[in-house]
Amino acid sequence: MNQSYKPIIWKDEKLFLLDQRLLPQTETFVEVNDLKSCAAAITDMVVRGAPCIGFTAIYGMALWVKNQTTLSLESCRAACDEMINARPTAVNLSFEVNRCFEFMMSYVKEGRSAAELYKKLVEFGHQQINESHNKNTTMAQIGVKELMGRIGDRKWRLMTHCNTGFLACGSLGTALGVISYANSLGKVEYVLADETRPYMQGTRLTAFELAKENIPYSIVVEGAASYLLSHNKVDAIFVGADRIAANGDTANKVGTSTLAIVAKHYGVPFYVVAPVSSFDTSIPDGKHIEIEMRPMTEITELRGIKLAPEGAQAINPSFDVTDHQFITGIICEKGFINPQNPSELVKVVNS
Numbered sequence: 285m286n287q288s289y290k291p292i293i294w295k296d297e298k299l300f301l302l303d304q305r306l307l308p309q310t311e312t313f314v315e316v317n318d319l320k321s322c323a324a325a326i327t328d329m330v331v332r333g334a335p336c337i338g339f340t341a342i343y344g345m346a347l348w349v350k351n352q353t354t355l356s357l358e359s360c361r362a363a364c365d366e367m368i369n370a371r372p373t374a375v376n377l378s379f380e381v382n383r384c385f386e387f388m389m390s391y392v393k394e395g396r397s398a399a400e401l402y403k404k405l406v407e408f409g410h411q412q413i414n415e416s417h418n419k420n421t422t423m424a425q426i427g428v429k430e431l432m433g434r435i436g437d438r439k440w441r442l443m444t445h446c447n448t449g450f451l452a453c454g455s456l457g458t459a460l461g462v463i464s465y466a467n468s469l470g471k472v473e474y475v476l477a478d479e480t481r482p483y484m485q486g487t488r489l490t491a492f493e494l495a496k497e498n499i500p501y502s503i504v505v506e507g508a509a510s511y512l513l514s515h516n517k518v519d520a521i522f523v524g525a526d527r528i529a530a531n532g533d534t535a536n537k538v539g540t541s542t543l544a545i546v547a548k549h550y551g552v553p554f555y556v557v558a559p560v561s562s563f564d565t566s567i568p569d570g571k572h573i574e575i576e577m578r579p580m581t582e583i584t585e586l587r588g589i590k591l592a593p594e595g596a597q598a599i600n601p602s603f604d605v606t607d608h609q610f611i612t613g614i615i616c617e618k619g620f621i622n623p624q625n626p627s628e629l630v631k632v633v634n635s
């Protein structure tokens with residue numbers, strides 16, 4: 285488990301973000317000084333992964349408060365909305381920013397200064413990142429217990445999609461946290477990491493994390509899922525989530541839904557691992573989730589190299605929604621949820 289590698293650093297009242305666009309070839313940090321540059325870093329995916337987007341936004345709100353001489357509820361709300369609009373699908377962003385707004389409301393109502401509120405928000409950012417480690421550890425333990433019961437005492441062949449490790453979560457990770465913890469117990473034979481087109485979070489980031497932790501892995505293309513699963517190469521699949529609706533429908537990186545459908549077809553258990561901050565029980569099902577559409581150039585080009593013919597069109601939904609019927613279990617820090625039992629989810633998440 286890697287705890288020394290940090291995608292978000294708060295130092296000397298400044299925010300530094302590991303530029304994930306350049307990984308794994310270059311490890312460099314971008315300095316962020318205000319709300320606009322923070323929101324832009326989220327939109328441009330300097331920082332990414334649902335939990336890390338949320339944590340970054342807390343510091344962004346702190347920086348905004350720091351730059352104010354006076355505060356009003358209206359200006360606070362407008363600033364929060366500007367941050368929330370940076371990316372639409374991961375609910376962690378609005379979850380954390382709306383918690384910032386609650387502090388703003390009480391500080392403004394009590395007539396406390398911007399300097400005091402700034403301090404509070406910075407502390408809140410630290411607290412959320414620190415707590416995430418314990419939450420991720422709990423989820424990892426639940427995931428390993430589930431596999432012990434289901435597969436038993438041999439080494440496991442695991443598969444994952446996108447990147448859900450410390451780069452996405454600030455510590456340990458969600459789905460990758462389960463894998464990392466299982467590996468620390470000597471339980472992992474190998475991991476298959478989906479390359480995760482078009483942004484290559486699997487090839488660039490998950491492989492980077494697995495290599496740093498010396499976990500045996502191979503990168504596979506998404507199109508190989510049917511071959512790999514039908515040839516009995518995978519015991520279980522773990523993915524993260526960007527927004528989970530009240531019925532368990534789950535938005536996650538595009539390609540997740542296809543993988544879940546193939547997994548169900550071949551009888552491979554498929555798990556979603558995400559903290560409570562990734563649940564949105566205000567929406568009944570996945571049809572209510574806004575899917576972010578990203579620029580065509582993420583498909584037609586690769587780091588500035590043109591792949592497609594001049595003028596080629598592309599469609600780039602960044603996420604899809606996996607119907608809960610294809611999900612074997614959802615793991616959050618409050619426990620294991622059976623998505624086939626719809627009332628269970630809201631009960632566990634609100635417990």
Ligand code: MRU
Nearest residue numbers: 332333334446448452524525537
């Ligand atoms: O577009 P990204 O890279 O920010 O995508 C978010 C994700 O990393 C994944 O969808 C992930 O599975 C959920 S975040 C742990």
